[in-house]
Structure formats: C-alpha cells, structure tokens
Amino acid sequence: MVARPGPKRALSEDEVLNAALALLDADGPDGASIRKIAGTLGVSPNAVYTYFSDKSSIEQALVERLLGELNRDAVSRADWREDLETLALDLRRRLTAHPGAVPLLLGGPMNGPEALQLGERLLEVLARAGLPEQAAARASYLIMIYVLGAVALEVADVPQAGALEPEASRIAARRAAMTQVPSSMFPRTAAAVDVMAQWVGTEQYVWGLHRVLDGLAASR
Amino acid sequence: MVARPGPKRALSEDEVLNAALALLDADGPDGASIRKIAGTLGVSPNAVYTYFSDKSSIEQALVERLLGELNRDAVSRADWREDLETLALDLRRRLTAHPGAVPLLLGGPMNGPEALQLGERLLEVLARAGLPEQAAARASYLIMIYVLGAVALEVADVPQAGALEPEASRIAARRAAMTQVPSSMFPRTAAAVDVMAQWVGTEQYVWGLHRVLDGLAASR
C-alpha cells in the first residue's frame, strides 16, 4: 500500500463499512444506501466514492470483512469433526447476527480473498480427516451448501429487519407461524411446523450438519 | 372470487407477472421495477397498483407462480428415492431458468399456499418412505436446505444477469474462475476448483442430494 498524499481524509474505508453494517442491522437488506451511509458519517454522498468505487464494492468489502473475522478464529486442531462443527457454528453465529448482510453474501460469488481462505480452511480440515483431493473438494462444496442454505432459510423466516432474537422468542414466532398453516389443507406441514417449533435452532443446525457428514462418510 | 365490475381492465394479474418475470430474466434481480413493468405493458406506473398493492406482493406472487408450476408436475409414485430426486431436479431446473427470481424466493419466508403445498408433497414422499412424523419433518427441512442452498450457490456463481447457459459453457466459466485462484495462496482451493470444473452441475447436484439422503438413512 502506498501512502496517500492529498489534503486530508475525513473518513476511512473501515468507517464506511461500519456505517454500512450498522444501517444494514437497523434497516434491513436495503438499508445501507450510499446516501444514508454518508449521512451517518456527516459527509456528502459523493465523498463515499473516494473510498469505494461503487455500491457493490462496499457490499463485497463488507462480506469480506465478516468472513475475515471468521477466519481470525483459528480452529482448535482437535478432532476434525469437532473442528468442522465449530467452524459451521461460528459462521452461523456471525451471519445470523447480521441478517441484512446475508443476501449480500448469497447474492454474489464467493471469490474474495477471505472467502477463498474460508474454503481453504475447510479443505484443510477435510484433508486432515483423510479425504483425498477429489472427495475433499466435493465434500467442502456440499458442506458450504448446507451451511449457507441453513443460514439463508433461517434468516428468510425472520420477518424483522433487526438482528435475530434469542432462541426462546424465536420458538414463539414459529408457534405463531404454525397456527397460520391451515391443517385441513396441509395436514403434514401443520404437524411438521409443530414438531420443528419445539426444536431449538442450534440443535437443528448441528443435527443437519451431522446428517451431511454421515452422508459423506457413507459414500466412502 | 367476486366478479369485478367497473370500466374495463386493461391488464390482468398474470400479464403483470409475465412482464415482471421477463424483466427479471433480461435485467437481473433488480430489473423488475414497477415502472419498467408498466412500460412493458404500455400503461402508467400507477395502473399496476390496481392489480397488486405493492412491489413485494408482485414478488411474492411471482414466487408462488413458479412454485405452482412445479406443483402441477405430479410425482410418479415410483420408488420414493426416485420421486425425491425428480422433485429436486425439477425445482432446480425451474429456478435456474430464472436466476433473477432466486433472490426473491430466498429473501422471504416460504409461507404462501404453493410453498406450503410443495412442503406437503415432500412430507408425503417421506411418509411413503416410512419415516415417522418427527423424522419426516426434520428430513424435509434438511432436504429443503440442500436444494435451495445448492441452487442459491449455483446462481450466485453466474456473473450474468441472463438465464443460465448450457452446462458446457458453464464448465468453461469455472475453468476461467480457476485461473483466478492464486494456487500459491490457496493451493487446496485451486486444486478443488479444478476438480469441480470437470463435474457437470446436474451430476454434482444429484450426488449431493444422495449424500443428504444417505445421511438421513444413517441416522435411523
């Protein structure tokens, strides 16, 4: 990085991303407009273009930062299955903390440095588990589908723009959803919603991950 | 439904949805603006509000219509595993045909009548497979995570706004992606992209589904 000369920098890239994330958390997926970001920072909208070339590059940088924080948490190098679980839980925790950012992650390719680093870590764990190259590649893609798919469905079910509530109140929300499913038309679905309402999100998530890992083990 | 009196209807709900889908296909996820829909139909933007109360209800109706078409295809009542595969492949085919509509599906809860009907069908197949109520509920949710997650990642990897190209050229696109992964920094990822590039999308998708089903079978 070269030093930047010029008058003065009123802002920094990080401040822009902070403002964007705060707006995303407060106002939902469309809340982080350039004009609102600028307003939050007390600057004219155009000033933002000094730090990012356009809105999509702000979104990409934000996704990269979230994944970067995830990558800073080293995996414990214990049992590989446990490491995988820790990684998956960490990713879910960080993404559900910022539901408004999830569409940004799902909306574009995972090709930034931090996204690649995350994939690399996953492949390392799988290699440690003894999987040869091809099996590891396929397994990592399947695990990514599960992890991101689970988070996407979880976030999509939350009507609110704000951060996800504690799990207790989410169960109440599911119960409310249940009563909206007419059991005369969709008897199995109504019963299924009832079953799922009594199952805490984290348990569900880990259970699903284990089913995926079992399926991978069975194919060896 | 009551008959509608009044002057004349220049449009219909279906025409609005047709225009919206065409714009989505042509211009990507943000292409279906109310003003462009109206322009396509040769009508003033406000006329659209006669048929739908707001933009989000157009999006919901569009998702419902896509799922409705899926529900019209009856499952063959052959082997349950085969039925599940047919259902999953059909869903993937219909969604990847309209990549711009995928964020709309992933962006909201699956609580419309057609979405519930799809879930009901899934639960019926699983019941036929001999799964008791609770196991079927969990299994159907896991399968939905896989199917929607796989489609989401597939669509997110396509840079273009337009419909997905034939698989042959998609392989070329993946090869191009590979060369962009610096193998010095991400050796395993670079190798994995190479492996995955030689694997056709449909095969990958079915393979992943089978791993999920194996995982479910292993947990019984």
Next chain:
DNA sequence: ACCTGAACACCGTTCAAGT
C-alpha cells in the same frame, strides 16, 4: 373500478468546481 398526470421522497452515479 380503473386509469392518468403530477408530485414526493428517495436512490446510485457523474460532473464541474473548489481547496
């Protein structure tokens, strides 16, 4: 009941100008 034109409060982005 259904359409139109005008307007309001936004949006991303660009341009010309100031320091």
Next chain:
DNA sequence: ACCTGAACACCGTTCAAGT
C-alpha cells in the same frame, strides 16, 4: 487528493382528478 453542490436518470408510492 479529497471534498462539495448541482444535476441526471432512475425508483416506489400517494394524491387528486378524470371516465
């Protein structure tokens, strides 16, 4: 180099008015 004000081409939505 970095910021500002003004402008352009959009956007969803509402209001008042016409038939």
